[in-house]
Amino acid sequence: MENFFGKMKNEMFYGHEYEFKTLEQLQKAMEEYIEYYNNERIQVKLKGLTPCQARNQSLYSF
Numbered sequence: 001m002e003n004f005f006g007k008m009k010n011e012m013f014y015g016h017e018y019e020f021k022t023l024e025q026l027q028k029a030m031e032e033y034i035e036y037y038n039n040e041r042i043q044v045k046l047k048g049l050t051p052c053q054a055r056n057q058s059l060y061s062f
Helices: 002-013 023-039 051-060
Strands: none
Touching: 002 023, 023 051
16 A cells, blocks of 8 residues: 555655645545556556456456
């Protein structure tokens, strides 16, 4: 989890701190980032899969 939150801060918050006028805007941006991270962002350590694809692949490999 620490690794994920570090990536999230680096990719969507640092340098964008003043774009969010309300906590609701920040919350919505964080929710959108989590959706993107899990379903669209491919990762080299997962051999080019998204986290959801890697989890599904491991579930069905048995």
